[in-house]
Amino acid sequence: xxxxxxxxxxxxxxxxxxxxxxxxxxxxxxxxxxxxxxxxxxxxxxxxxxxxxxxxxxxxxxxxxxxxxxxxxxxxxxxxxxxxxxxxxxxxxxxxxxxxxxxxxxxxxxxxxxxxxxxxxxxxxxxxxxxxxxxxxxxxxxxxxxxxxxxxxxxxxxxxxxxxxxxxxxxxxxxxxxxxxxxxxxxxxxxxxxxxxxxxxxxxxxxxxxxxxxxxxxxxxxxxxxxxxxxxxxxxxxx
Numbered sequence: 001x002x003x004x005x006x007x008x009x010x011x012x013x014x015x016x017x018x019x020x021x022x023x024x025x026x027x028x029x030x031x032x033x034x035x036x037x038x039x040x041x042x043x044x045x046x047x048x049x050x051x052x053x054x055x056x057x058x059x060x061x062x063x064x065x066x067x068x069x070x071x072x073x074x075x076x077x078x079x080x081x082x083x084x085x086x087x088x089x090x091x092x093x094x095x096x097x098x099x100x101x102x103x104x105x106x107x108x109x110x111x112x113x114x115x116x117x118x119x120x121x122x123x124x125x126x127x128x129x130x131x132x133x134x135x136x137x138x139x140x141x142x143x144x145x146x147x148x149x150x151x152x153x154x155x156x157x158x159x160x161x162x163x164x165x166x167x168x169x170x171x172x173x174x175x176x177x178x179x180x181x182x183x184x185x186x187x188x189x190x191x192x193x194x195x196x197x198x199x200x201x202x203x204x205x206x207x208x209x210x211x212x213x214x215x216x217x218x219x220x221x222x223x224x225x226x227x228x229x230x231x232x233x234x235x236x237x238x239x
Contacts, residue, residue: 002030003132004040005139011046015053015063023060026052038062043131043139045070070137076184077231078104078159080151081224082191083115090118091126093221098130098140100225101232107145112193118145148188148199152206156186164188164208165227166195167217175211175227181235187211189224 004026009016018026026032033055040048040062047068054061079102084090094105109116123142131139156162160183163175179185188195188203195203204210213226 001039001135003135004038005043005128005132006040007042007044007139009040009042009046009048009064011067011069013048013064015061016050018060018062020058024057026060027055027057032060037065041131041137043128043137045072045137047137072138073101073103073235074182075231075235076103077101077228078106078184078186079189079224079228080106080108080186081189082110082113082148082220083107083118083145084220085114085192087115087119089219089221090115091123093224094123094126094142095130096225097228098127098136099134100228101136102140102228103138104141104143106143106151108148108151108188109145110148110191111196111199113191114193115191116145120144148195149202152188152203152208156207159184159186161185162206162208163211164195164200164203165211165213165223166190166200168194168197168200170200170210172210172212175213176230176234178209178211179231179234181237185231187227187231189220189227192220 032052034052036052038050038052040050047070048064049066050062050064052060053063081093107118120142127140127142165187188208213223218226
C-alpha cells in the first residue's frame with residue numbers, strides 16, 4: 001500500500017483537490033488515473049481510502065470512500081536532541097525515529113553544540129516521508145529549536161519520566177531498567193561534545209534522571225535511535 005499525506009483532510013471531508021505539485025506527481029509519475037484508489041492520512045490519526053474522480057495533471061481531485069481512525073499509542077515519547085555537526089546525521093535520526101515510532105522531537109541548542117541553526121522545512125519533509133514509508137497515521141510533532149537552559153525549565157507535569165543521557169563518569173542508571181511501559185517520557189540527548197557539566201547539573205536539579213544507554217560511547221544520532229527503540233520495544237513487548 002502506498003500512503004499519501006494531506007493535513008487538510010478531516011473526518012468530515014468528502015472531496016478534495018491535491019496541490020499542483022502533488023497532482024503532477026500522482027498523474028504523471030505514478031500514472032494514477034480516474035477510478036484508481038488512493039490511501040491518504042492527515043497525520044492526525046485518520047486513514048482515508050479515496051477514489052480519483054479527476055486525473056487532471058494540474059488539479060487531481062479525489063472523493064473519500066472510507067475512513068478509519070487509528071488510536072494513539074498508550075505511551076508518549078519526546079526526544080530532545082542536539083543538532084549534529086553534519087546535518088544529514090540529524091536527518092537520518094528524524095527518519096528512523098519516525099519509522100520506529102516517536103511522538104515529539106525538539107532540537108536543543110547546548111553549550112557544546114557546533115550547529116545552532118536548523119532548517120525546519122527540510123525536517124518536516126523528512127518526517128512526512130518517513131511517516132508515509134512506515135504506513136503510520138500520525139506525524140511526529142517537531143518543535144522549534146530551543147536553548148537547553150530554556151528547555152529544562154518548561155512545565156513537565158504531564159511527563160512520567162525525565163531522563164538525560166550523558167557520557168560523564170558519574171553515577172548513572174540504565175535507561176532500559178528505568179523505563180516503564182505506557183508512560184510519558186522525555187529523554188535528553190546531547191551534541192557530539194556531550195552536555196557540559198553545568199548542563200547536567202541543571203538537568204538533575206530540574207528532576208531529570210541521569211542515565212546510560214550502554215557500555216559504548218555513541219554518536220548523537222545513534223544514541224537518539226537507541227533511546228527511541230528502547231522505549232518502542234518495551235511498549236510493544238508489554239502491549
